[in-house]
Amino acid sequence: MTISDSPHETTPHETSPLETIPLTTIDGKSTSLADLGDKVFLIVNVASRCGLAPQYKKLEEMQKTYGDRGFSVLGFPSNQFLQELSTDDAIKEYCSTTWGITFPMFEKVKVNGKNAHPLYAELTKAPDSSGKAGKVKWNFEKFVITRDGAVHRFRPTMQPDSPEIVALIESSLPIG
Template sequence: MTTIYDFSETEMSGRTIDFEAYRGKVVLIVNTASKCGLAPQLEGIEALYKRYHEQGLEVLGLPSNQFHQELDSDEATSDFCQMHYGVTFPMTKQVRVNGEAEDPLFTYLKATAGHGRIKWNFTKFLIGRDGQLIDRFAPITKPEALEAPIVQALEAK
């Protein structure tokens, strides 16, 4: 049976992120886009990361240009996210979240959540310490609304 720990992604720096390193952690996975009107959510997501990282929260941003709202290069995306929103959590190279050449992580997350296609940027997936999906959150769900589920997941042992 596939679990979240079976996946890996490539960080913008080229470093491999092996999800096995997330075992025992709470993980928030977000598909991002720099030019999206929801991009200011990065500030709130970063705030959650800073507030709860020491307690076991990991955040992973996966930029996607499938909705034609991402910058032209991974370097430009990284610079934009750091400069405008102070992002310090890992960001991967661009991925596809739907259809042909879809990133396998999103195939798994969508199947597990049972909600079908990613409809827009900033769809969020919260994974518990046990590696199981807790919930999928809509793009318009503000990061502040994720705080209670994150705290609950962090408190589960």
């Protein structure tokens, strides 16, 4: 992530606290946002048995459309709303076979409360378009982190390919 006067030029920056939070992939590997590179991220708390699960298809389409330009969807399964499969292996299998997911997936996390994953503890400080921060409302809440480290929040029912999200992502990526 970098600080930028223009969405198409980047300059070195100081490390954002979000970049250094330890993350664990669905395969059990340790990583962080910094390790994933200087990208625009769309972070989503996902759940396999949620009525919003068809958003996986649009998330994967966005990964394929923008992935080569410095963008990545990051999926964080959560059973906090009691709609996720019981094991990371089952989640991985479901995402692969049902939706053909190629974007990075992470181990199951809590997104709310005192045991919320540190990444979500930070992300939920960001307000949505109505100015409300705080708890994740439901599965498939979306957070876009632009290269300048700004966090933009979109509630669960907003589709990943909505004009607001697409415009934000496109304006944050190099022309390509």
